[in-house]
Amino acid sequence: MRTNDMTTGSPAGLLLQFALPLMLGNVFQQFYTFVDTMVVGQALGVKALAALGAAEWLTFLMFGLVQGLVQGFSVVIAQRFGAGDESGLKKALGGGICLSLAAACLFLVMGQIILHPLLLLLGTPDEIAGMTLIYLRILYGGIPAAFAYNLLAAILRSLGNSRTPLQAMTVSSFCNIFLDILFVFVFHWGIQGAAAATVLSQVLAALFCFIKLKGSGLISLKDKRCRPDRAMLEEQLRLGLPMGIQNMITAMGGLIVQSVINGFGVLFIAGYTAANKLYGLLETAASSYGYAMSTYAGQNLGAGRYDRIGKGLRAANIIGAVTALLMSAVMVLLGKPILSCFITGDTNVVEAAMGIGYHFLLVLAVFFPFLYILYVTRSCIQGMGNSLLPMISSMVQLLMRTGCALLLPSLIGESGVFFGEVCAWLGADLLLAFSYFYWIRRVKAAAGQGRGALQTEE
Template identity: 50%
Template structure:
C-alpha cells in the first residue's frame, strides 16, 4: 500500500500537473500504481515456500472454483448494492446546489479516515473467527468477537472525539474559494461530519459483526445487511429531505448503518449459539 500510494501521488503530479491529462491522468496513475503494488505482492508471495505458486496450481479445479464463487458472489452483490445506494444519495445531494455539494464532498473525503480502523478490525476478526472455526475453538471465537467489540467501540469514541474537536480545521484543508463561500461550505461539511462522528460507533459495530459472520462462513446474512443498508439509505435520502429540509440527507448514512448493524448483531447472536465446545 505504501508503494502504491507513493507511485500514485508521483504519477498524479506528473500526469495532471505536468502533462495536463486531468481526470484521465488521475485514473491512469491509480491503475499503474495498483499494478506495481500487485507485482510487489506477487514477488513477496513467491519467496514464501508454503504458498509458492507452481504450475499445477493453475490447473482447473471446478469444485474449488464453485465453492469460492458460492462464498464470494453474495459479497460482490452486497458491495454493488451499497455502491448503488451511495449513487442515489449523491443524486439527491446534487440537487441542493454547488455549495452543498462541496460541503458534502469535503466530509466524504474524511469518510475513509473515519472507517479506516473499522476496516482493519473487520479483516482481523474475519481471519481470527475463520481460523478458530476450523480448529473448533468456539469459545475463543466468542472471546475474540467480544474483545473486538470493545476495541472497536473505544477506537470509534477516540476518532469521534478528534473529529468533533478538530473536524472543522481538518475540513478546511479540502475547501477553497471566496471567504464567504468557504464559511458556508464548512458549515455544511462540519454539520455532516459531526453527525457521522456521533454515530460512528454504530458503523464500527457493523464491521465487527459482519466480519464475524463472514468468518463463520455465512455470506448470505451480510448480503441481507447490504440490502437493508440500500433500502434504508435510499428511503431516507429520498423522503427525509422533503420533511425536514436539506439536513435530512445527512441521516441517510446513519440510518443505513443502524439497520444493517441491528440485523447483523441479532444474526450473530443466533448463529453463535449453534457452536458449542
C-alpha cells in the same frame, strides 16, 4: 514469508497485532485518495472537486464488488489454513486466481459500457458530467490491477500476514502522491492525471504482493495441487458472490443518495465530497478490524476452536468502539481545518461548502461507534462461512439509507440526507446481532456432528 496462526493466544492481542499493519495500510490507501481530492480541489477548483464526488459511489460500486468477491474467496483459504489442510489450501489459492481472472475480464468490459448511462440516470450536473466520465473511464480501465492487488493482499491476510499488504500499500501510496503532483500540477493533465496516478499505483501494489507470494512457493502453475476442482470453485463462489453483492447493495444505496445530492447543486456536492474523504480516512480502522475478525473467525472455525470466536468478537467490538470515539473527536475538533484543505475559491463559496461538510461530520461523529460494531460483527459472520446474512444486512442498510435520503429532505431540509448514513448503521447492527447469535448456535450444534454437517443457508 511470515504467516500467523490465530487459533491460540489472547484474542485481543492477536486481533490488534493483525489489525494494526492493516490499519496503517488502509490509512495509506485512504490517504492517497485524500491527496487525490486535495490536489484536484486546490489545483482545479470546486467543479473538479464536485466531479470527484459524483464519481465516488460509482467507484465503490465496481471496486466494492471486486473487494467483496476476493474477500469471499479468501475466507475459504483462511479456513483451510486454520485446519492445516495443505492440499485444500493449494486448491483454494488456485481457485481464487482462476475466478478473479475471469471476473476481471468481464468487469473490464461491462464497466465501460454502463458508465455513461449511469451518470445520465443519476442526473449528474452537465457542468461536471464530462470530468466525472473521463475520470471513471480511466479508473475502470484499471480493474485488472485492482483485482490483482486485492486478491493477492487477501491471500496474504488469510495466511495471517498483514505486514506485506501494509508494505505494498505504503510504497503505492507514496507513488500515488508523487504522480498526483506530477500529473496534475506539473503536466497539467487535469482530473485525468489524478485517475492515472491511482491506476499506476495499484499496479505497483499488485506487483509488490506478487513478488512476495511467488517467493513463498505457495503458488505454482506447475503444482497440480493448485488446480481447483469444481467443488472448490463452487464453495468460493458461494461465499464470494454474496459478499460482492453485499458491497453492490451498499453502493446502490449510495448512488440513490448521490442522485438526491446532485439535485442540490455543485456547492452541496463539493462540501459533501470533502467531508466524505475525511469520513473515509477515519473509517479505515473499522475495515481493518473487520479483516482481522474475518481471518480470526475463519482460522478458528477451521481448527474447530468455536469457543474462541465469541471471545474474539467481544474483544474486537470493545477495541472498535474505543477507536471510534477517538475518531469522533477528530471529526469534531479538527473537521473544519481539514475540510479547508480541499476547498478553494471565493470566500463565500468556501464558507458555504465547509458549513455543509462540517454539519455532515457532526452527525457522523455522534454515532460512529455503531459503524465499527457493524464492520466487526459482519466480518465475524463471514469468517464463519455465512455470507448470506451479512448480505441481508446490506439490504437493510440500503432501505434505511435511501428511505431517509428520499423522505427527510422534504421534512428537515437538505441536511436530511446526512441521517440516512446513521440510520443504515443502526438498522444493520440490529440484524447482525441476531444473525451472529443464530449462526454461532448453528456452528456449535454442527460441531458434534462433524464440520460437514454445517451448510450455509444460501
